[in-house]
Amino acid sequence: MSSNPTTSADQWTVRRVLEWTTGYLAEHGSESPRLEAEILLAHARGCPRIQLYTHFDDVLPDEVRATMRSLVQRRAKLEPVAYLVGHREFFSLDFEVTPDVFIPRPETEALVMETLAVTKQQPTARILELCTGSGCIPIAIAVNAPQAEVTAVEQSEAALALARRNAERHDVTGRVRFLQGDLFAPLEPGSRFDVIVTNPPYVATDDTEHLEPGVLLHERHEALFAGSDGLEVIRRIGAGAPDHLVPGGTLLLGFSPEQSEAGVGLLESTGQFADVTVRPGPAQQARAVRARRGSE
Numbered sequence: 351m352s353s354n355p356t357t358s359a360d361q362w363t364v365r366r367v368l369e370w371t372t373g374y375l376a377e378h379g380s381e382s383p384r385l386e387a388e389i390l391l392a393h394a395r396g397c398p399r400i401q402l403y404t405h406f407d408d409v410l411p412d413e414v415r416a417t418m419r420s421l422v423q424r425r426a427k428l429e430p431v432a433y434l435v436g437h438r439e440f441f442s443l444d445f446e447v448t449p450d451v452f453i454p455r456p457e458t459e460a461l462v463m464e465t466l467a468v469t470k471q472q473p474t475a476r477i478l479e480l481c482t483g484s485g486c487i488p489i490a491i492a493v494n495a496p497q498a499e500v501t502a503v504e505q506s507e508a509a510l511a512l513a514r515r516n517a518e519r520h521d522v523t524g525r526v527r528f529l530q531g532d533l534f535a536p537l538e539p540g541s542r543f544d545v546i547v548t549n550p551p552y553v554a555t556d557d558t559e560h561l562e563p564g565v566l567l568h569e570r571h572e573a574l575f576a577g578s579d580g581l582e583v584i585r586r587i588g589a590g591a592p593d594h595l596v597p598g599g600t601l602l603l604g605f606s607p608e609q610s611e612a613g614v615g616l617l618e619s620t621g622q623f624a625d626v627t628v629r630p631g632p633a634q635q636a637r638a639v640r641a642r643r644g645s646e
Contacts (some may be wrong), residue, residue: 428564485513549604
């Protein structure tokens with residue numbers, strides 16, 4: 351995209367830029383180069399991605415080409431597309447994202463689905479979500495379970511500000527209460543919930559070789575790493591959750607598939623939970639543990 355075309359055959363049309371960018375991103379390690387090319391160009395043009403298909407032969411203005419060139423260069427250095435365009439879809443909702451938060455992943459939607467399964471039986475459930483980040487989990491729950499009472503906790507001030515903006519975007523500001531602090535610390539004494547749901551940090555600090563380079567380089571480490579075994583935060587949640595769940599209440603914990611056995615064992619070892627089961631994500635891999643608080 352650096353040349354200055356002088357003939358119509360050389361003009362940088364939507365089609366030509368997409369073809370060139372797709373090849374370039376493929377050479378630089380992208381697993382979805384065509385999709386990423388379309389997302390970046392739609393962002394550079396300020397149009398819906400579907401509109402590209404009806405404007406293949408449009409010649410791009412210099413300012414759009416300059417914006418696209420910058421985006422592609424940054425993507426080639428493994429900067430996540432979601433940060434480049436400033437948003438990401440999650441549970442069919444669009445969320446603002448910045449480097450202050452971990453980018454929402456499709457596999458985390460399993461936690462929302464499990465929570466909504468509870469609200470079908472208990473529409474007015476009191477729900478606590480920990481490590482909220484962008485707010486994608488509590489907001490998706492609030493949108494789809496309008497009678498539920500949702501509280502979300504986040505330690506980072508910047509992440510919490512973003513989560514509040516996303517709540518405004520989806521018109522649930524009045525139904526999601528945001529608290530700043532470390533896990534259960536900002537809760538009122540004696541507060542109890544029907545569901546506690548969380549996708550906490552769960553990557554071992556010495557396990558960087560299994561992370562995608564772009565994740566390691568650009569995403570928030572506080573949202574990734576959790577001690578030498580990756581279970582530091584999960585261990586604290588498992589210990590603290592019984593004091594904040596009603597008898598028979600549900601705990602939903604996200605983790606990596608490799609941690610399923612350890613996650614189940616950790617919760618069972620507390621002696622406070624029953625019916626501890628592994629729940630699958632969209633790819634049918636183990637992505638969460640569901641457990642029921644025992645009777646008092």
